Amino acid sequence: MPRPSAGVLGAAAVLLGTGTSLAGIVWDVQWHVDVGPDTFFTLSHLMLYSGSAIAGLAALAMVLRATFAQRAGRTADPAEGGRTVRVLKFDAPLGYLIAGAGAAMFLLYGLMDLWWHTVYGFDADLGSPPHVALFSSITVTMVGSVIVFGYARDRRWGRIGLVVSLPILMTFSPLMLNALAELPAPFDIEIVSAAFFCTLSMLLAAGITGRPAYAIRVAAVLGAMQLALWFFAPWASHSYASMVNLPLRDGLGDAPPELPSATPMFLLVAAAVGAGVLAYGRRAGMSMRLLPQLAGAVGGLVLAFSLDLQVPLVGNGPLAAPGTLVADALAGLLFGALAGFLAWRFAGLLRGESRKPIAIVVPGPAVQGGLA
Amino acid sequence: MAGFLLAALVAVLGAAVPAHADGAMSGADVTVAQSLGDRELTVVLRRVASLPGPLHVDVLAHAGSPAGTLRLGALPSAAGAPSSASLTLPGTPGPVPAVLRVDSAGPWELTIDDGQRLARIPFVVHAQSMSPAERWVYGGFVAAGLSLAAALVVALAARSGWWTALPGAGVVAGVAVAVTAALLSASQPLPPAPGEDLDATVVNAADPYAGMPRGAAFSRPPVTLTVQRQPVVAGAPATVRLRVTDAATGLPADDLVVHDGGLMHLMVVSPSDRLWHLHPIRTAPGSYEVTFTPDAAGTYAVTAEVARRGGGVQMLRAAGGFTATGRTQDRKAEPLTVRSTGTIDGVGVQVAMADPVAGTPVTLRARIGDEADLQPWLGMLGHLIVAGPTPEGDPVWLHAHAMDDATAMHDMEGMDGMAAMVPMPGVLGATLPDETVAAYGPAVGFTVTFPLPGRYRIWLQAEKDYRIITVPITADVRPAPEAAPGLPQIGRVTPERARTGTRDVTVTLTGRDGRPATAPQIQVQAVLPTMGHASPVITGIPRGRGRYAVPGVPLMAAGGWQLRVTAPGSEPLTIPLTVTD
Structure with a gap:
């Protein structure tokens, strides 16, 4: 067995870090729901x-x-953290620079969070400014990890990393997007922003790899992650509470685990529809200038509507009013189109081909247009 | 950085004591029973989550408390702005909420005014505070973050990459300090609690770690209870005023803390053998008063249970009690005997207890009503007040708390076919819900030891439908058979550390002569002194060479337990047993 390259190890270590952060936050949110405010670290x-x-x-x-x-006068392997940007005296790998900056930001915002809790108490809202800053910092690190794997799309480990790092980012995203919930909007902003973010993420996978099927792979990994965290969150918070001898809150019903129940359960459907639109549109010879927006719009619509359905399905509340359902679906469609547009732009940046629309590889007669 | 790490390790490991889980530091809810005029109230002060912020107060009136309006106030003792609110009691039992406002940490008083009298309940508003360990955690992570940012800049700017080693080492050291302190933060000892162990001040309520005394003794001298002489007439409402003074200085003792859900538990026994279990209101520092209607002329016995700041519950007896004039009560309430049934306030009650012998633990089991609808009162399922031997002026007073249902059910003689019990955590140490949850019983059990022979008066109290059911019982305690006191023995228990639950243990007894004990059986009782709890007696079976198997010892809470072992022909032994979760 060949020795793993430093590129794999570095990317895997960053992924381990973001995965640890994700498991920690899922556990922590559940802890606050099940047990209460923290009396120690x-x-x-x-x-x-x-x-x-x-x-x-x-x-x-x-x-x-x-x-x-x-x-030492050597040039770095572009697959190791990807394209370099000139900072100060040296060229730094973009993905790691972003991941590192996000991590440093997170640790520093811990101080702001500490100060905030000292002033406002331990029951401060999930959407408090330092919390939003902390969640954004983690998101930055997770984005850095996606960039690292995106640049290594030619390697098998790069593509595997992509379909893991994107779902980590997607599972985490409701926490960051929670900050938007207070904005006035004619639709459910949390649902539509989640639809936007997930559409963007899965189309990004398709765009980076040039293969629509990667949207489906990302959705499948996300589903597996959701299932695992669904059991992990209550187990971890309950067993930790019994370990440190703290009682669970009174009147805990059978509410679903807080964060895992916010992950879209029907992403596979949206991914299949989106990937289908991409594949068949391409085969039908549609322009790649329009196709991503179309795929995004369809995916966003399915996601927004299915997220509305998910609320009563997991027992988080009643079904929204018909007017809200229509508004959410319409907003999902529009923001989905924007997500498709952005996904292709971002993918282009990662591929270093920002000027030229990315072609996609689909099985069948249109293969020759691909960029394998 | 390495020095920091070492310092943190030494500081935290130096005093590794199990974490207290009651969270008094962050301010737990405080429940105080108050006998305000003719109302019996349970006042719950909810935890203050932020400062300035709301203080949520729930006032729960018991059955029979009249409707009316109460004026509530939050009054700072040292710093802050007072606030007030009023609430209307509907005349039906149940909680009524009110919201006050507190704006600074420190000692406060909650005042409750019913128009005629003012109850002043001291409480402490705690600020959010951070333990030194947590400061190390955040400090370590922030240092790591700063070092990480610096390391990234140095890596991209320095001519030699080795310069990065400096901030890089800072990252590693910062993370190491933070992780170490985080792992230790849960096991760090809590500082003395302001209001519980120490007098609360603005400073220690804001940060209990500030100027934390180390190894200080918190215990204070006992207090003296006196009843103010004033005319009391049977049949008319009477106000009894009590003073609590420091037994050393004679000054008013204004440091009573809430224990068992009350500042002061007052037991008044009338000449007609009726018991009142009241919760006098605090009207001024060291001054308490309570209003009740005496039923007969004669001398009333008065005892009070209080806990002084610094620890330790004490039972106070007001010498001579007080005397009521007026009509005499001819008919005494007919108490139940130790094996009988009766009806109290329309509720069927069954009582069963083996014939008691002085000095021998005995378990009294009762069944109140037919359904599992008893409510926890003062944090317990039931209270047992014992006074006796009566002709000798009641030298002995006891106050036992109910064991859990399972123990109460344990071989309840002559009372088979009990209703199915709701599962509940052991009463000891577990957090019972508040009294709005009517899901316990109907069986309750108490294990007590009557120290002297003679006739005892017993009152069993439990709450049902927001009403306190008081069951009067009399018991005649036989003298213990004369037995030549034997030599003490040496006792060991294995395991010496047990986990909570019902456990089988082995007791090994050796005589002073080194020979293993040969008694055909031993009697064992599990006692948790901090809770004042004693289990029913369990018989240990000999297993040879002085070893006795003791099955099913109910160890319901973590703490320092004692096994009280009695073997024929030798003095009783007390063997300590550590119980952990």
């Missing part, structure tokens, strides 16, 4: 903070590796 907080520390250290190591190589 909990293990879930430690996991959350350690995740950023792991990702940050790994990113730092990879940036150092790149700059050491340049000092």
